[in-house]
Amino acid sequence: MNEKREQNILDAATLTADEALIPQADWMERSGVLQKLRKNKKFPTIWCSGCGIGVVMGALIRAIDHLGLKSDDVALVAGIGCTARMPVYLDFNTLHTTHGRALAFATGLKIARPDMKVIAIMGDGDALAIGGNHFIHAARRNIGITALVVNNATYGMTGGQYSPTTPVGRRATTAPYGNVEPPFPVCDLAIAAGASYVARSTVYHALELDKFLAEAIAKDGFSLVEAVSYCHTTYGRLNKLGTAADMMRALKDNSIAKNAYDKLSDEQKASNSKIVRGNFVNKDRSEYTGIYQNLIANVRGD
Amino acid sequence: MPDTVVSVSSPAAAPAAKRKGPRGKVVIYPNWCKGCHICVDFCPTEVLAFIPSQEYPLVQQPEKCTACHFCDTHCPDFAIIVRSIE
Numbered sequence: 001m002n003e004k005r006e007q008n009i010l011d012a013a014t015l016t017a018d019e020a021l022i023p024q025a026d027w028m029e030r031s032g033v034l035q036k037l038r039k040n041k042k043f044p045t046i047w048c049s050g051c052g053i054g055v056v057m058g059a060l061i062r063a064i065d066h067l068g069l070k071s072d073d074v075a076l077v078a079g080i081g082c083t084a085r086m087p088v089y090l091d092f093n094t095l096h097t098t099h100g101r102a103l104a105f106a107t108g109l110k111i112a113r114p115d116m117k118v119i120a121i122m123g124d125g126d127a128l129a130i131g132g133n134h135f136i137h138a139a140r141r142n143i144g145i146t147a148l149v150v151n152n153a154t155y156g157m158t159g160g161q162y163s164p165t166t167p168v169g170r171r172a173t174t175a176p177y178g179n180v181e182p183p184f185p186v187c188d189l190a191i192a193a194g195a196s197y198v199a200r201s202t203v204y205h206a207l208e209l210d211k212f213l214a215e216a217i218a219k220d221g222f223s224l225v226e227a228v229s230y231c232h233t234t235y236g237r238l239n240k241l242g243t244a245a246d247m248m249r250a251l252k253d254n255s256i257a258k259n260a261y262d263k264l265s266d267e268q269k270a271s272n273s274k275i276v277r278g279n280f281v282n283k284d285r286s287e288y289t290g291i292y293q294n295l296i297a298n299v300r301g302d
Numbered sequence: 303m304p305d306t307v308v309s310v311s312s313p314a315a316a317p318a319a320k321r322k323g324p325r326g327k328v329v330i331y332p333n334w335c336k337g338c339h340i341c342v343d344f345c346p347t348e349v350l351a352f353i354p355s356q357e358y359p360l361v362q363q364p365e366k367c368t369a370c371h372f373c374d375t376h377c378p379d380f381a382i383i384v385r386s387i388e
Contacts, residue, residue, distance in 0.1 A: 034380055043334055044379045050338025054378025206375045245343035248376070 036061045036071070038091045045089060047082060050244025052203035052229035056150050057086050059206050059227070060119075063213035064092075074117045077106040079131065082157045082231075083123035083150040100130025103138045106145045114289040117217055118144070124151040125163040128184050132164070139193035142221040143288040148213065149186055149224065152231040160234025171238040186226045191281050196221030198281040202228040202251040205277060212279065220287045228255075228275055251275070326369030326384045332358040334381035341373035341382055 037043070047053050064074055074092045078084035080099035087094035093116075097105040106120040127135050127149045138145060154172060155161045162172035164184045171178055190198050197219040199212040209227055216223035230236060230247035241247050258278025261269070328349060337357035342350045350373065351362035358381070369386040 037380070044336055044381070047378065049336035050340055051378055054380070055376055058375065058377075058380065203376075244338045245340045248340060249343070 036065065036091050037089055041089055043089075046085060048233045048244075050232060051082070052152070052227075052244075052248070053083055053086060053150055055203040055206050056083075056148070056209065056227045056229065057089065059209040060086075060121075060148065060213055061090070062210045063217060066210065066214045067217060069117060069217075073115070074119065075106075075109055075113075076119050076121055077102045077109065078121045079123075079126040080157075081123040081126050081155070082152075083121060084126060086121050100126050100132075101134065102126065103131055103134040103145065103147065107134075107138060107141075107143055110143055110145055111289055111292065114144070114293070117146070119146045119148060119217065121148045122150070123156075124149060124153065124165040124186070125155045128164040128186065128189075136189065136193040139190050139195040139222050139224070141288040142194060142196055142285045144220055145222055146213075146216045146219070147190075147222070147224045148216075148227065150227045150229050151186060152229040152235065153183075154231045154235040156231040156234055160231070160238060166235075170235070172235065173238065187224065187280055190222075190224040194222075194285065195224050195281065196283050196285050197223035197279075199224070199279040200226040200228065200275070201277050202255055202275060203230070204248050204251040205255070208277065215279070215282070219282075221285050324369045325365075325387055326367040326371075327387050328361050328364060328367055328373070329383045329385070330358055330361060331381045331383075332356075334379050335359075336379055336381075338378065340376055340378070344372055344376065346370060346372070 045054060071092050075095065076087035076090060076092050077095045077097060078087045079097055079102040084096065084102070087096065095105055095109065102120045102122050106118045109116070110118045122131065127147065135147070138147070151165050153163060153166045153170070155163050160172055161174040162179045162181070165186065166172055166175070166179045167183055168180065169178045187198050187200050197216050199216065201209045201212055203209070209225070212225050216225045228251060230244070230251065232241065232244045232247050236242065236247050241250065255275040255277050256272070258276055258280070261272065261276045264272065335358040339352055339359065342352045342359045347366040347368055349361060349363050349367045350359045353360050367384065369384055371384050373382050374384045
């Protein structure tokens with residue numbers, strides 16, 4: 001099996017088209033993104049053809065690369081689901097945990113190693129349904145974890161059941177006549193719970209996602225980045241939304257920048273159905289691990 | 303299946319192109335491509351094209367590439383790389 005993987009990587013590295021134009025060593029340098037991928041994994045990834053999670057993975061690598069962090073100083077924690085497969089392909093410290101408990105494991109890791117940059121990668125179901133309580137309490141404590149929530153409005157891996165972020169009226173395999181539950185506003189939830197950095201962007205606006213992720217990782221307290229993605233395989237098929245490219249174009253057409261949204265009148269804001277992109281909160285609150293270290297020092301009488 | 307598909311927008315490839323501004327070199331790695339055609343649908347200058355006989359896109363008009371880097375930032379499988387050239 002390992003030989004086969006090795007061969008797959010060699011295949012990609014062996015160039016036949018025009019070796020004079022692209023030297024062999026260029027494979028490693030062909031992109032900064034590829035240098036952070038695991039060399040012993042089989043590529044391409046397990047995600048469906050055209051899935052937006054791959055775009056988020058690229059944005060995350062570029063953000064970490066931009067901050068100049070060493071691979072050993074970054075820990076990626078993930079739960080279960082399509083999105084939670086992301087750390088498997090990345091060459092950092094990674095932790096693949098139980099469903100919905102990514103933030104619980106990340107909290108333990110952050111308390112043990114406050115110097116590390118801990119990033120919890122979750123899907124919408126993972127973060128808000130199964131791990132909903134961990135999410136609000138991590139934000140309440142303001143512990144220095146970056147939560148990356150990839151919101152594709154469905155449970156993709158298990159076959160397209162409706163999730164806490166499925167819009168009203170949309171079909172799912174468990175809601176064949178349309179979903180009747182109002183969705184969670186992820187960013188508003190984090191703001192109300194007390195997160196210090198909250199931003200939202202879409203996979204179409206990948207470079208904006210880079211910027212928000214870099215700011216969120218650099219932030220001391222709890223930071224949330226909601227990356228709005230799509231699932232064309234189950235959600236898109238049931239709702240007749242077209243191919244991956246069609247759904248990505250829909251994200252472009254159905255989103256509005258925060259600056260433009262702020263200029264709208266109250267009536268227009270009330271009737272707005274577009275995704276608002278932007279940085280909603282960026283404030284300084286005292287961080288949990290710092291408070292905890294101070295408490296330990298006080299009790300010991302240092 | 304070739305391991306790489308390389309195209310360079312060199313002056314020789316486009317003698318009539320007097321266009322100024324940045325230009326790019328598009329490289330496609332078919333081994334990594336799943337054929338979602340996001341790059342083909344969004345390319346603003348129609349450098350890439352879909353042909354039914356192969357899964358991965360064809361670099362049809364390499365000389366038109368303006369190195370906007372849409373395709374390589376939005377490729378979910380890192381199968382396409384654009385390098386800016388002088």
